[in-house]
Ligand SMILES: Nc1ncnc2c1ncn2[C@@H]1O[C@H](COP(=O)(O)OP(=O)(O)O)[C@@H](O)[C@H]1O
């Protein structure tokens with residue numbers, strides 16, 4: 415069976431400045447893959463290139479065995495590729511329900527996306543009329559996840575989920591991701607800080623200066639992570 419995601423020698427650039435210099439990565443089906451690395455390594459750029467916000471300049475992107483280089487974000491979304499971007503990508507001035515209903519762009523009806531989102535996160539259903547920007551940080555991240563899940567992804571890309579959240583909340587949200595992987599969703603999780611991400615990951619890799627430097631199971635990478643470039647907080 416084809417992997418959920420395969421990157422083969424992927425390059426990407428902003429204008430003339432290349433920031434990804436040949437990224438190779440395989441995310442098996444129904445697994446959590448943690449992509450770690452210091453600030454500026456190219457983690458976000460990798461996700462943007464996969465979800466269609468940025469076009470790779472060289473190399474191949476395969477989603478479930480299909481070549482998808484250059485596909486637009488909405489086409490990728492319909493094919494099951496959904497991103498939770500850095501900063502969550504929710505609309506703070508709109509209500510919880512309005513944020514969720516926007517996800518109909520991936521092909522489901524408004525009722526369906528609400529059912530999925532509020533079924534998974536009942537607290538959001540209780541707050542459906544609340545303006546999203548007034549939710550707690552953890553609930554805002556939950557809303558971002560609810561939006562992503564409402565369109566039934568097969569490959570979920572998550573950028574810096576833990577940013578600005580208390581460790582306990584992060585652990586709770588990671589539990590939801592781990593459960594999703596058990597249900598069959600492949601998850602590519604990007605984090606600068608490693609410990610919590612490694613706790614739920616099946617595989618991990620470290621990206622440095624636009625390349626993947628180490629790949630393995632979390633236990634194999636623990637040493638590299640704790641010494642090297644991720645710092646004492648990792
Ligand atoms: N929109 C952009 N325009 C130009 N350069 C960018 C842009 N976004 C990121 N970069 C540069 O690309 C490199 C990788 O950035 P990024 O993918 O955001 O790294 P990470 O997510 O690992 O912190 C950095 O040197 C960054 O300055």
Ligand SMILES: [Mg+2]
Pocket residue numbers: 457458459500573574
């Ligand atoms: Mg980033």
